[in-house]
Every structure is written in structure tokens, then in C-alpha cells.
Amino acid sequence: MRLIALDPNLTVSEPIAMMNVEDCLMIGVSPGDRIRIALEGTAVSSVMVSNSIERGVIWMPVSVMDKCSAKSGDEVEVSYSPQPESIRSIRKKINGGKLDKEEIDSIVCDVMAGGLSEKEIIAFVSSFNVNNSDLSEVAYLTRSMADTGAMVDFGVKPIFDFHSLGGVPGNKITPIVVSIVASEGLVIPKMSSRAVSSACGTSDYVDTFCDVEMDSGRLRSIVSKVGGVFACGNEDYAPVGSRFIKAERPMGIDPWPTMMASIMSKKIALGTTHLLMDIPMGPESKIPDMDAAKAFSDSMIDLGTILGIHVECAVSRADQPIGRAIGPVLEAVECIRALENRDPDPYVVDKACGLAGIILEMSGEKDGKARALEIFRSGKARKKFLEITEAQGGSGSLTSDSLSPGPFWKDVHAKRAGFVQAIDGANLVAIAKGAGAPADVGAGIYLFHRKGDRVEAGDALFRI
Amino acid sequence: MRLIALDPNLTVSEPIAMMNVEDCLMIGVSPGDRIRIALEGTAVSSVMVSNSIERGVIWMPVSVMDKCSAKSGDEVEVSYSPQPESIRSIRKKINGGKLDKEEIDSIVCDVMAGGLSEKEIIAFVSSFNVNNSDLSEVAYLTRSMADTGAMVDFGVKPIFDFHSLGGVPGNKITPIVVSIVASEGLVIPKMSSRAVSSACGTSDYVDTFCDVEMDSGRLRSIVSKVGGVFACGNEDYAPVGSRFIKAERPMGIDPWPTMMASIMSKKIALGTTHLLMDIPMGPESKIPDMDAAKAFSDSMIDLGTILGIHVECAVSRADQPIGRAIGPVLEAVECIRALENRDPDPYVVDKACGLAGIILEMSGEKDGKARALEIFRSGKARKKFLEITEAQGGSGSLTSDSLSPGPFWKDVHAKRAGFVQAIDGANLVAIAKGAGAPADVGAGIYLFHRKGDRVEAGDALFRI
Numbered sequence: 001m002r003l004i005a006l007d008p009n010l011t012v013s014e015p016i017a018m019m020n021v022e023d024c025l026m027i028g029v030s031p032g033d034r035i036r037i038a039l040e041g042t043a044v045s046s047v048m049v050s051n052s053i054e055r056g057v058i059w060m061p062v063s064v065m066d067k068c069s070a071k072s073g074d075e076v077e078v079s080y081s082p083q084p085e086s087i088r089s090i091r092k093k094i095n096g097g098k099l100d101k102e103e104i105d106s107i108v109c110d111v112m113a114g115g116l117s118e119k120e121i122i123a124f125v126s127s128f129n130v131n132n133s134d135l136s137e138v139a140y141l142t143r144s145m146a147d148t149g150a151m152v153d154f155g156v157k158p159i160f161d162f163h164s165l166g167g168v169p170g171n172k173i174t175p176i177v178v179s180i181v182a183s184e185g186l187v188i189p190k191m192s193s194r195a196v197s198s199a200c201g202t203s204d205y206v207d208t209f210c211d212v213e214m215d216s217g218r219l220r221s222i223v224s225k226v227g228g229v230f231a232c233g234n235e236d237y238a239p240v241g242s243r244f245i246k247a248e249r250p251m252g253i254d255p256w257p258t259m260m261a262s263i264m265s266k267k268i269a270l271g272t273t274h275l276l277m278d279i280p281m282g283p284e285s286k287i288p289d290m291d292a293a294k295a296f297s298d299s300m301i302d303l304g305t306i307l308g309i310h311v312e313c314a315v316s317r318a319d320q321p322i323g324r325a326i327g328p329v330l331e332a333v334e335c336i337r338a339l340e341n342r343d344p345d346p347y348v349v350d351k352a353c354g355l356a357g358i359i360l361e362m363s364g365e366k367d368g369k370a371r372a373l374e375i376f377r378s379g380k381a382r383k384k385f386l387e388i389t390e391a392q393g394g395s396g397s398l399t400s401d402s403l404s405p406g407p408f409w410k411d412v413h414a415k416r417a418g419f420v421q422a423i424d425g426a427n428l429v430a431i432a433k434g435a436g437a438p439a440d441v442g443a444g445i446y447l448f449h450r451k452g453d454r455v456e457a458g459d460a461l462f463r464i
Numbered sequence: 465m466r467l468i469a470l471d472p473n474l475t476v477s478e479p480i481a482m483m484n485v486e487d488c489l490m491i492g493v494s495p496g497d498r499i500r501i502a503l504e505g506t507a508v509s510s511v512m513v514s515n516s517i518e519r520g521v522i523w524m525p526v527s528v529m530d531k532c533s534a535k536s537g538d539e540v541e542v543s544y545s546p547q548p549e550s551i552r553s554i555r556k557k558i559n560g561g562k563l564d565k566e567e568i569d570s571i572v573c574d575v576m577a578g579g580l581s582e583k584e585i586i587a588f589v590s591s592f593n594v595n596n597s598d599l600s601e602v603a604y605l606t607r608s609m610a611d612t613g614a615m616v617d618f619g620v621k622p623i624f625d626f627h628s629l630g631g632v633p634g635n636k637i638t639p640i641v642v643s644i645v646a647s648e649g650l651v652i653p654k655m656s657s658r659a660v661s662s663a664c665g666t667s668d669y670v671d672t673f674c675d676v677e678m679d680s681g682r683l684r685s686i687v688s689k690v691g692g693v694f695a696c697g698n699e700d701y702a703p704v705g706s707r708f709i710k711a712e713r714p715m716g717i718d719p720w721p722t723m724m725a726s727i728m729s730k731k732i733a734l735g736t737t738h739l740l741m742d743i744p745m746g747p748e749s750k751i752p753d754m755d756a757a758k759a760f761s762d763s764m765i766d767l768g769t770i771l772g773i774h775v776e777c778a779v780s781r782a783d784q785p786i787g788r789a790i791g792p793v794l795e796a797v798e799c800i801r802a803l804e805n806r807d808p809d810p811y812v813v814d815k816a817c818g819l820a821g822i823i824l825e826m827s828g829e830k831d832g833k834a835r836a837l838e839i840f841r842s843g844k845a846r847k848k849f850l851e852i853t854e855a856q857g858g859s860g861s862l863t864s865d866s867l868s869p870g871p872f873w874k875d876v877h878a879k880r881a882g883f884v885q886a887i888d889g890a891n892l893v894a895i896a897k898g899a900g901a902p903a904d905v906g907a908g909i910y911l912f913h914r915k916g917d918r919v920e921a922g923d924a925l926f927r928i
Binding site for chain 1: 472473474475476477478480482485494495496510512513514515516547551554555557558559560582583584586587588589590591593594595596714715716717719720
């Protein structure tokens with residue numbers, strides 16, 4: 001049936017279109033059913049039925065118009081769209097069945113094409129939980145997700161990578177780890193992300209001193225030249241992952257099997273052969289305790305085995321921020337100062353060299369952490385850092401003094417003397433975001449003291 | 465924020481309301497967020513944002529208006545509605561955790577109150593699957609669901625019941641089983657249902673000769689008087705079950721744990737102490753094979769043990785209709801003719817007396833099936849049937865000749881001779897529905913032959 005598309009100026013969380021009740025009868029759809037809207041492109045949308053909408057028109061938000069390349073006033077072809085075949089596979093999973101490669105491929109393909117509603121994606125993710133999926137299914141999902149995007153072949157093996165589960169603010173170790181590892185001639189194409197709910201993601205602070213957005217061609221050429229990169233992960237690699245996340249986020253769910261597949265699919269896309277997982281453990285992290293850490297590590301290692309990726313896991317405490325700064329410029333400065341060996345926070349050095357050391361040992365070196373520390377202290381890591389920064393369009397003579405935090409600040413002082421017993425990461429993030437981070441790159445919070453420090457009444461505790 | 469409610473004349477599958485973008489900003493909601501709309505009653509709805517809607521008004525469909533007792537033009541109070549607490553429990557389940565009584569109660573309570581969206585209900589049902597829930601959780605869910613409705617106390621024990629998983633057309637044995645069991649002085653308050661996707665539910669054909677709709681008071685008084693009833697289950701008992709079904713049906717899912725809880729919650733509401741499960745097994749039924757039948761039976765028996773209900777299971781073949789008639793009046797006639805012993809279909813007698821026999825044995829009788837057959841053949845069952853029918857407002861002198869099928873028919877004849885190899889139940893149901901069943905009570909299909917019968921070319925196979 002041909003209908004005139006009209007824009008009701010509506011912002012919706014999911015594709016939805018509105019039609020007259022008679023028109024709906026003509027094509028045999030009821031409220032909530034799926035319709036296919038086609039012009040040059042094709043959109044699938046659920047339908048709402050109204051008597052107030054005149055016959056012959058279909059109201060749809062701009063997001064749906066865009067999908068079928070239509071604009072207000074265009075005549076579009078509207079038809080009933082049956083449930084996609086992959087719903088059968090989702091039902092099978094809900095009924096406790098085991099899915100094969102074809103079944104998982106069909107689900108991923110329909111998620112990617114927009115053929116499954118958020119409701120259906122949530123049904124899949126909810127049923128595909130730890131007790132109702134096995135690692136061979138997670139491996140199918142991983143490969144299938146990787147297949148939805150670009151695959152980069154750096155033309156060398158091994159390819160190293162590390163991945164932090166996140167949940168700890170102030171994690172500025174990525175450029176340090178990459179620089180140490182790449183100093184040893186190893187290839188480490190590290191993709192990070194921007195803040196989602198945090199005050200500053202790795203890509204947010206790296207963005208203050210060099211480009212993080214790049215296509216796979218530039219990524220490959222930088223890595224070929226300098227061995228490492230600190231780029232921003234984007235929709236080029238396993239893009240279907242963000243569709244899953246879009247459905248999961250409003251419900252605040254992030255179950256292990258889809259999370260693992262999401263992480264690993266991006267590694268598959270980059271040809272990773274050796275992966276170190278950094279697993280911060282703490283009450284606010286995704287991994288609350290040692291039992292969970294052990295279970296998660298075992299699963300990741302086994303999944304890696306199926307996928308042909310050597311995985312090791314390092315569990316760390318997530319009870320306070322890493323270093324002292326939270327916020328893009330503040331974290332960049334702290335990171336670069338550490339590389340310059342200018343009074344670095346011992347925990348930042350320890351964590352970065354610890355992780356880099358494990359990667360060096362995965363490459364066959366002995367006593368990796370000592371070697372990592374040596375590279376760090378000798379200035380070799382800083383040299384490599386500047387090489388990579390320059391390759392990413394930054395300055396090869398960058399120093400920590402090149403960057404300026406915001407011009408306004410306020411210190412908060414201790415009301416009485418004592419020891420710092422605990423630091424509430426969630427509150428620090430809230431304060432840094434309140435100050436404007438990550439959009440205002442100069443904003444953030446800087447801690448003058450860390451857990452266990454003695455403070456006297458009147459001492460500055462932190463600066464906003 | 466106070467807004468004027470307007471009716472956009474919209475039919476939707478889920479509560480949804482539309483507001484101006486500025487008004488949304490004022491109360492801090494984004495598209496897809498939940499708002500609370502209050503006047504005398506309270507509705508929770510998700511929100512769509514539009515620039516075309518003027519400030520100060522909120523568009524909402526009649527279903528949402530009704531919920532908050534508002535009508536078009538009324539001023540309603542609109543506010544942001546946070547996710548209900550039970551979402552945490554759903555998340556825990558999705559992450560593979562085990563839920564306790566309080567957590568399951570909170571989910572059921574929020575489903576009942578309309579605080580959880582269909583998306584969230586589907587997430588719960590999908591995660592609460594056989595591999596990710598145990599029977600103690602299913603038992604909590606069962607009791608919690610029963611608590612959402614009326615509880616009937618017949619003042620006696622034991623209370624017998626039987627329940628068929630369905631999936632076989634033409635199942636007209638319920639009044640026969642109830643009549644046999646009640647003839648022995650046992651109490652059997654049997655609740656049936658109307659057709660959902662089939663051509664005729666038990667309540668549809670019973671409705672052709674007596675009342676099936678009754679409140680719990682009338683139910684109790686009929687059962688006290690005559691020992692049995694063939695009533696229609698309604699929203700008085702465990703009404704939350706239909707909310708789950710409403711969310712599940714569009715996706716075509718019906719996972720065991722929620723299905724089991726749904727069945728058992730209605731039994732708990734009636735104080736059932738002894739339950740016989742009739743499990744039709746076949747490619748089109750919910751239980752495809754003997755492995756599934758065994759697993760389901762074991763789960764039901766174990767769940768019964770936790771709930772204090774003695775459960776037995778009888779697995780039967782679901783490869784052809786039970787008896788020859790499909791459609792309300794046709795099934796009623798076949799059922800009553802069987803009770804009158806007028807050339808009954810042997811399979812109908814065998815199945816009804818078999819099930820009744822098991823129930824008699826559950827009550828302590830020996831050789832139940834023989835006793836059931838004796839009651840059936842002696843006319844005692846028919847006498848009890850008429851007593852119950854009269855108690856339900858029907859005629860105490862009802863005969864199978866009292867009911868008339870529709871006046872129009874068409875016979876379909878065999879094109880060549882042979883044996884009836886298979887009967888496709890799904891097609892029979894489609895034909896009976898096409899003829900008008902169950903809404904047109906006289907419509908349906910009648911089989912002149914059953915599986916294994918010899919037919920000659922030109923013989924009538926069935927009548928529509």
C-alpha cells in the first residue's frame with residue numbers, strides 16, 4: 001500500500017509509525033505489529049493505530065524516514081512485515097535449547113539489519129545468560145558479531161592487546177602500557193572508548209593531545225610505522241555490538257555472555273592473538289568479588305582458547321581511583337608526567353608496568369615487570385609515546401606542560417585531622433561530571449591525598 | 465507538572481504518552497522514560513517526545529486515561545517515574561543469580577500494578593528459563609501469582625483437579641471426567657478456558673448448554689452442592705498470569721517455568737490438593753517427545769511436592785483430534801452423546817475414563833479405570849453431569865438432541881480408496897475457525913473417519 005510519509009516531529013526510543021485504522025486493516029496489521037516501509041531504503045517499524053490520522057498517510061519520526069531515505073511528503077510503500085526467522089532461534093534459547101552457528105548468525109544478522117525490536121533483542125540477551133549458554137555459543141556469537149564490521153590485517157603475528165573491564169575512575173595507564181609494549185617491537189593496536197557514564201574515557205583524555213578517531217586504513221598505517229596506537233574504537237569494528245548495548249542500557253543490564261562476545265568480537269576484528277584482561281574487582285565494578293573474578297577469568301580464557309586467542313587475566317583492586325586526576329586534561333597531564341618520570345603516582349607506575357610486564361611475558365620475555373619498569377624509567381617508553389602521538393597527528397615534542405586544565409578551581413579542605421579511610425569513586429565521578437567533564441576537557445577533580453594518607457585539619461583534600 | 469490530557473485517538477499495544485519536548489525537559493524525562501500520570505487513579509506510561517504537541521498538554525490513549533480515571537480535557541499531574549525496585553531483581557536473574565521470595569514477590573507485584581513494561585516482563589520471563597531457575601524459585605513465583613487474586617476455600621479436603629496442557633483439538637472429555645469423579649463423592653472444581661488460538665476451548669462448548677462465567681461465591685456454592693463444576697477460569701484467580709501472557713504472546717514464547725507457575729497458581733487459588741496433569745505429546749504440542757514429557761512430568765511432580773500438591777502426570781499421544789467433532793455445539797453434542805452412551809467414540813471414552821480412573825486411584829480407590837468405566841456405563845456419570853449442568857443454570861433434562869449445529873454444511877469426499885494415514889490437527893483447526901468457530905457456536909468440522917480407518921473412493925471424509 002502506498003502512503004504519504006509525514007513527520008509528526010516525534011522523538012522516540014524505537015522505530016514507530018502511526019497509521020489510520022482503516023489503512024492498517026487493509027494491510028492486516030494490529031497495534032504493535034511490524035511494518036516494512038520502503039522507498040530507496042527500507043525501514044522496519046512497529047505500528048500505532050489512530051483514528052485521528054487521515055487515510056493515505058503514515059506518520060513516522062525522522063529516524064525512520066532517514067532509514068528508508070524518505071522525506072516528509074514522499075510516497076512510500078508500506079506492507080506487513082512478518083516476524084523475522086531468527087525469532088524462532090530466540091524462542092529456542094528461551095526454552096533452554098542450544099543454538100548452532102546458523103541460528104546465532106541469523107540473530108546477529110537481524111539485529112544488525114534492524115529487523116528485531118529492542119524487546120526481542122532484550123529477550124535474546126536475557127535468555128542467553130551464564131546458566132543458559134555455553135562457551136561454544138558465545139564463540140559463535142563473537143565471530144558473528146565480528147563479521148558485521150571491518151577486519152584489519154596488520155600482516156604480522158603476534159598481535160597483542162589488553163582490555164580493562166572498567167569501573168575504576170582515573171584509569172590513565174593505556175598510553176603507558178602501549179608505549180612500553182611497542183618499545184619492545186611488539187604490535188599493540190589498542191582501541192579505547194569515550195566515557196559512557198564515567199567522567200572520562202581513555203579516548204577522551206588521549207583526544208586532548210592527538211587524534212583518536214581514524215579509519216582502518218590510517219589505523220593500519222600508524223601501527224605498521226610505530227607498532228602501537230591509542231585510537232578510539234568506532235562503528236567500523238563489530239558495529240552490531242552497539243545495537244545490543246542500545247537495547248541493554250535502558251534496563252541497566254550487561255550479562256557476561258554478550259559482554260564477553262562484544263569485547264572479543266572487536267579483538268577478532270583486529271586479529272588479536274594475545275590478550276591481557278585487566279579485571280578491576282570491587283563493590284562498584286562489574287566483578288564484585290574473587291569468586292566472580294575467578295569465574296569470569298576462567299570463562300574468558302576458555303573462550304579465548306576456542307577463538308584461538310591466548311588470554312591471560314589480571315585481577316586488580318578497584319577500591320580507589322588510579323592516580324589522582326579525573327577529567328580529560330587532568331588525566332592526560334598525569335599520564336604524560338608519569339612518562340616524563342616527574343613524581344609519578346606510584347600506583348599508576350605499578351599498575352601500568354605490571355600489565356605491560358605480563359604482556360611482555362606473553363611474548364616470551366622473562367621477568368616482564370622488571371623489564372617494563374626499566375623501559376619506563378629509561379625514557380624509552382616516553383620516546384615511543386611521542387612517536388605514537390606524532391603518528392596520531394599530535395606533537396612529537398609534547399610535554400605535560402603543553403596542556404592546561406580549566407582556569408577555575410576550588411579546593412576542598414579537611415575539617416579535622418585523620419587518615420583517608422575510603423574514597424568513593426562514584427561520588428568523585430559525579431563531581432567531575434558536575435564540573436563539566438568530559439565535554440569540558442579542562443574540567444575534573446584532582447586528589448591531593450590517597451587512601452591511607454594522614455591529613456591534618458585544614459589540609460586540601462582535593463581540587464575541583 | 466500539571467498538564468491537560470488529550471486523546472490522540474490512538475490504539476497502542478503498550479501504555480504510551482506524548483509530550484512537548486520542553487515539558488519533558490522540565491520534569492527530566494527522555495524518550496522511552498517512564499512517567500507517572502495521576503488524577504484519581506495512577507497510570508505509568510512510557511513517553512514519546514514531540515515538538516508538534518503544544519506545551520501544557522499530554523496526549524494519551526484512552527487505555528491510559530482510564531487507568532488514571534481521567535478524560536480528555538482533565539488536568540493531570542505528570543511526573544518522572546523511576547524504574548521500579550524489582551528491575552534489580554530482574555537484572556540479578558539475567559546475571560544468573562537466584563531469587564528469594566521477596567525478590568520474586570516484588571516482580572509479581574510490579575507486573576500486577578503495571579509498573580513493569582512489556583520489555584521488562586519479557587526480560588524476566590526470558591531469563592527465568594529452565595536452565596536459569598530452580599523449582600524453589602518457580603514455587604515462590606507460583607505462590608506469589610496466586611496471591612494476586614481470590615482464594616477459594618471449599619471447607620473440605622481433598623480437592624481434586626486435572627489439567628491438560630492442550631494442543632489437541634476436539635478435547636471434549638472435561639465434563640465426562642468431572643462427572644465421573646464427582647459421582648464418587650469427590651470434590652473437583654474444574655476451571656477451563658476459552659479458545660485462544662484454537663477453534664474451541666472447553667468453556668466455549670460448555671457455554672452452549674450452561675453458564676460458565678461465575679464469581680467465586682457461586683463457584684463455591686455449586687461445588688458444595690454437587691461436588692463438581694465445569695466453569696470458566698477468569699481474572700478472579702491469579703490474574704497476574706494474564707499480564708505475563710500478554711507480554712509473551714506477541715513473541716510466541718511460553719517457557720516452562722512461568723507456564724508451570726501460571727498453571728499451579730490457579731490450582732493454589734482453589735486449594736487443590738491432588739492434581740492430574742494430562743500431557744498430550746506430539747510434534748505440534750508443547751511437549752514434542754518422550755524425553756520432554758518425562759522432564760516436564762518430573763518438574764511438575766517436584767513442584768507439586770514443594771507446594772504441597774500431590775501431582776500425577778499422564779502422557780498421551782496428540783496425533784489426532786479427540787473424538788470426531790471440533791467446534792462448540794458439535795463438541796457439546798459429541799460429549800453429551802457419549803454420556804448418553806449413544807455410540808460414543810471409543811477414544812473419547814477411553815481417554816475420559818482413563819484420566820478419571822487415575823483421579824479415583826489418587827483418592828485411594830483400587831482399579832480406578834474399571835470403576836470409572838462402570839460409573840460411565842451405568843449412567844451415574846450422566847446423572848451427575850445433569851446435576852452439575854442444572855447447578856450451572858442449564859437444563860436438568862438436557863439431551864444431545866437439545867442442541868443444533870449450524871444449518872449449512874458441506875461434506876468433503878475421498879478421491880480414492882485407502883486408509884487414513886494421518887490427520888493434520890492444525891489444518892482442522894484452521895478450517896473450523898474459517899467456518900466461524902468459536903464465535904459462531906454452530907460452526908465447526910466433524911470427522912467421519914479416524915486414523916487407520918479404511919475409506920472407499922467417494923466416501924465422505926469430513927463435514928464442515
